[in-house]
Amino acid sequence: MKLIVTGALGHIGSELVRRLPLLFDRPEIIIVDNLSTQRYCSLFGLPTNAKYRFLQADVRKAKWEDILPEANCLVHLAAMTDAAGTADKPDLVYDNNFGGTSAVAKACLQYGVPLVFPSSTSVYGSQNSVVDETCEELQPQSPYANSKIAEENFIKDLVAKGLRACVCRFGTIYGKSIGMRFHTAVNKFCWQAVMHQPITVWRTAMDQKRPYLALDDACNAIAYAIKLNLFYGSVYNIVTENHTVRGVVETIREFVSDFSLEYVDHKIMNQLSYEVSAAKFQGVGFSFTGNLKAGIEGTVNILRNARS
Ligand SMILES: NC(=O)c1ccc[n+]([C@@H]2O[C@H](COP(=O)([O-])OP(=O)(O)OC[C@H]3O[C@@H](n4cnc5c(N)ncnc54)[C@H](O)[C@@H]3O)[C@@H](O)[C@H]2O)c1
Numbered sequence: 001m002k003l004i005v006t007g008a009l010g011h012i013g014s015e016l017v018r019r020l021p022l023l024f025d026r027p028e029i030i031i032v033d034n035l036s037t038q039r040y041c042s043l044f045g046l047p048t049n050a051k052y053r054f055l056q057a058d059v060r061k062a063k064w065e066d067i068l069p070e071a072n073c074l075v076h077l078a079a080m081t082d083a084a085g086t087a088d089k090p091d092l093v094y095d096n097n098f099g100g101t102s103a104v105a106k107a108c109l110q111y112g113v114p115l116v117f118p119s120s121t122s123v124y125g126s127q128n129s130v131v132d133e134t135c136e137e138l139q140p141q142s143p144y145a146n147s148k149i150a151e152e153n154f155i156k157d158l159v160a161k162g163l164r165a166c167v168c169r170f171g172t173i174y175g176k177s178i179g180m181r182f183h184t185a186v187n188k189f190c191w192q193a194v195m196h197q198p199i200t201v202w203r204t205a206m207d208q209k210r211p212y213l214a215l216d217d218a219c220n221a222i223a224y225a226i227k228l229n230l231f232y233g234s235v236y237n238i239v240t241e242n243h244t245v246r247g248v249v250e251t252i253r254e255f256v257s258d259f260s261l262e263y264v265d266h267k268i269m270n271q272l273s274y275e276v277s278a279a280k281f282q283g284v285g286f287s288f289t290g291n292l293k294a295g296i297e298g299t300v301n302i303l304r305n306a307r308s
Contacts, residue, residue, distance in 0.1 A: 001027040002071045003226075004113075006059050006104060007078030009033040012118070014042035014179030016075065016219045021050035023223040030067055033078065034058040042179035059100040064107035073226050075116040076104045082183045083122060083144035087267045090143035097144070101151040105158050105165070114164040114231040116222055117155055119148045121169045121211040121237060127274035133169075133235045152235065159233035166225045171239040171276065175215030175295040176302050186212065186248055186292070190299040193252050194307050198262035206246050206263075208273035211239040214290020224286050234280075240290040242275040251293050255300040 001024045008017050008031040017029050028051045031043070035056055046052050055067070059078045068074070080086060080096045101117065108115040124131050125139030140146045155165050174186035182191045192199045221238045230236075249261065278288065 004074040006032040009039040009042035015177035019219040039179040068111040083142045093143040097147040109163040130275040132277040164231035167235040171211030171213035193256040193259040194303040198260045203263045211276035217290040236281040239278040
């Protein structure tokens with residue numbers, strides 16, 4: 001099994017490349033990343049039960065002809081992912097994310113390699129009820145989510161031309177990894193609580209439900225899609241559970257008791273709650289086993305000794 005993982009030094013990829021050898025027999029794993037987020041540490045101590053190769057490259061310009069022809073699958077995780085921090089940088093996000101995904105998808109079509117593409121449940125934006133993949137009125141609230149929709153549509157067009165692809169709309173990830181980042185809800189709140197900073201909650205968000213995904217479930221879902229050959233162009237919501245910010249904060253309180261809350265405004269916050277159903281992916285036999293409490297406990301524990 002020869003697998004290519006782009007953006008593999010990031011939060012999801014750094015765990016995925018360590019998990020794949022447990023799920024496939026001695027795979028060859030090519031890690032492609034441009035190091036734009038400087039996560040050199042994700043390459044430290046890679047296990048010996050896989051053959052790894054690191055290729056420092058921007059996915060928009062990588063020499064795919066050197067690595068794709070022999071590959072069994074490409075998991076495309078490379079992206080600019082700070083949706084809130086890039087809210088005023090739509091061109092930058094689009095150039096990097098749409099530019100990267102379109103280049104990767106075209107190359108996968110050219111070399112006949114199946115593609116796993118992680119989209120985001122943020123494409124749903126604000127919705128009045130529980131949504132599933134049949135929802136047609138997507139309401140993206142950020143350049144990041146806008147770009148994900150354009151990327152999904154690009155892939156859909158290439159599927160009509162023969163690309164084999166699986167589009168996974170991931171909820172917001174929680175759970176520790178060596179390349180983890182701290183700019184999305186659960187991780188950021190854990191960081192703030194441990195570091196004696198007030199937890200900054202968007203003013204409208206306290207009782208809004210949002211979809212979350214345990215890192216374990218994200219990695220297992222990618223492997224499951226590969227094993228089942230789910231490459232016929234479908235979109236799947238990949239969500240462990242929907243939670244309110246209040247639920248997340250109260251779970252953190254079980255591990256760190258002395259923090260305060262600060263309500264803040266943000267350009268991309270909105271008034272509506274939304275819940276995302278993952279029944280379609282469960283319908284193909286996948287079981288979500290992640291657990292918010294365990295994810296928070298793990299994150300708090302890796303930071304605990306840094307607390308003054
Ligand atoms: N983490 C989440 O909560 C979440 C939720 C939904 C979807 N996703 C999607 O999953 C994927 C991985 O997310 P993550 O949290 O691991 O992201 P991350 O930001 O932790 O890692 C992304 C990696 O991509 C690399 N990268 C960025 N642009 C690149 C380029 N042009 N060429 C090569 N490498 C590039 C970065 O250096 C980084 O190592 C992304 O597509 C993201 O949109 C993540």
